Amino acid sequence: MNRRILLIRKKFLNFPVLLCVFVFLQINQANAQVSLRDSILHELGNLKLQGIKKSDTLYIDTMLDLADEQRYFVLDSLYILAKEALSLSQQSGYLKGESNAFTSLGTYYSDKGKYDTAIKNYKNASKIADEIGNSTLKLSNINNIAGEYGYMGDYALALKYYLQGIELAENVNAKIMLSIITENIANLYISQKDYTQAMIFYTKVKSLNEEIGDPIIMAETMSNMASAYADMNNLELAMYNVNNSIRIFEDKKILDWLAYAYEIKGKIYLKQEKYNWAMYWYRQSELLHNDLNDDRSEIPLLNGIAKANLKLNKDSISEVYAKKAMGLSKKIADISGTRECAEILYAINKKKGDFKEALTYHELYQKVSDTLSRNENKKGLTMLKTKIEYDQQKELLILENEEALAKQWLYLNIALFLLLIFLGITLLIRKNARIQKALNKELISKQSDLEKKEEHLKELNETKNKLFSIIGHDLRGPIGAFQGLIKLFKEGEMTKDEFLGFVPKLKSDIDHISFTLNNLLSWGQTQMNGSVTKPRSTDLKHIVLENIALLTEIANSKSIKLINRLDDNTLTWSDSDQMDIVIRNLISNALKFTPKNGMVTIGAIEKTKHWEIYVRDNGIGMNEETMGKIFSKSQTHTSYGTNDEKGTGLGLSLCKEMIEKNNGIIWVNSALNKGSSFYFTLPKAVKKYKKTA
Missing domain, CATH: 3.30.565.10 (Histidine kinase-like ATPase, C-terminal domain)
Incomplete structure (x- = not known):
């Protein structure tokens, strides 16, 4: 999937960190991230000065927070901190810390491309979260498991876990996770090029995001939508969404997402065939990636740079970037990235006449494409689409039944009330009075029927007059003119060239007659028979x-x-x-x-x-x-x-x-x-x- 999988973005409260890993921090990182990590380190130092033990939950939480902050900078630090936090949590019986530690380890293995190991850790985290009744942790890990299956190209299994997450999120009213999971399902449809269904899910996501009101979440969605619109060649909407997201990421200093948004803007300019502008934005993203350890997001960037250079006839530079992207794709087993790299390298080798190498990359491209497009993926997404339509029809039917039932109860109450009145009247009036009342009622009913029939006949008569008037005024003229021209031509009073000169006018008149007749038929049906x-x-x-x-x-x-x-x-x-x-x-x-x-x-x-x-x-x-x-x-x-x-x-x-x-x-x-x-x-x-x- 050529877009970012949405994950929960943690906000700093008092989470984990170890002084011993300070050596992993690099001074040249972006100010916002360095400042946050320094803040966490300072917090940890205060805890040590206060005599807080390593086994204390506050210490473990702080350690895990530092681990997460290290993800895009020194990935091995994430692993070291998570392992230490896991050990401390297990020793002290701190189940929440143990669950979070397994989640961090899953993230580490995911970024290394070891998806099976990542899934194993996420499942351990989810199991513990279920034991302690923490639905937030469980939801996060269900989403992570689905994302891993998506990276592996198994969209059917990814969809299975996303649907589990949807059900749990609705039960606990977790709107943020509901938004995230719904958006990830939209991304699955984009990967299958089902843009119509994807936009339906994105519309739901936008509605949820408006309820949540978090500008960062809105910006993340706009970035993914910009990528989707670019794939759909709706470049105007793509540019609108990416510019809005860039403004928010720059303001909030969310550098990993900002790098992604810059890459999408380069992609849009590439689609517009403005290759120099595309290269400008790709370079902005590349500068940020120099300080980020995010192989998965760097792959589409490198492929984009390769495509732009290929269009600028800089084939050798294009090949360098494409091969670098291929290396990263193989490193983390990113089959979607591998497919795109193979396609670019096929084009490069074909262009320079190395058909043997081109064929090798073409076969690789075809193999990976078959994996991503296998029938079970399409079947799963199609079944979801059918289920949603069924649920929609079911809800509509339930609503209609409830409305009908309410009306029936209303009519029943009215009928009972009228029955009581009638019984009271029956006891008070004589038989002759009742008969007289019935006769009067019948007379009034017949009079009303006569008035309605008279009005209906009047309307029919007016309709007839109007039809004849239009036929006489707007149709007889063009038809008569047409007959006259044919008569003149037939009797030799008009040459063939003169007659052909009237053909455009005749066509216009016939089109007018056709349009008029269609309107007459539609209007006549509504007036005389009822449509x-x-x-x-x-x-x-x-x-x-x-x-x-x-x-x-x-x-x-x-x-x-x-x-x-x-x-x-x-x-x-x-x-x-x-x-x-x-x-x-x-x-x-x-x-x-x-x-x-x-x-x-x-x-x-x-x-x-x-x-x-x-x-x-x-x-x-x-x-x-x-x-x-x-x-x-x-x-x-x-x-x-x-x-x-x-x-x-x-x-x-x-x-x-x-x-x-x-x-x-x-x-x-x-x-x-x-x-x-x-x-x-x-x-x-x-x-x-x-x-x-």
């Missing part, structure tokens, strides 16, 4: 892209730019067929009233419970009087476009009906000669996802 709205999770961006493709020819004929600003996650709870009609009418309407060289923009603004979609043009605009008529059902308002395009006047009325049937509203802002902006709202799609590590 059934079937809401479901609807991807508005997909609908917009289809309609842009459909209307591109019309836009090109007027040199109008069609711009889509909808994100991939613009999911609404609506009828997709009805939304297709609404989007098509609004875009067509915008094209109609926008002059040549204009621009039509379609976008969406995310609100708490709904999406606000807009279709904006810089056309001729409308006055207040026109805006008051365009959505009216009782009258048809038709205007000619900038190229004398015709319309039925039904489009916006039809849009209003369909938006309202999907629990939304529609409105317009416009000014003459400045353009119009049509807005409508739709409920968000119902979705509940969980998990990360």
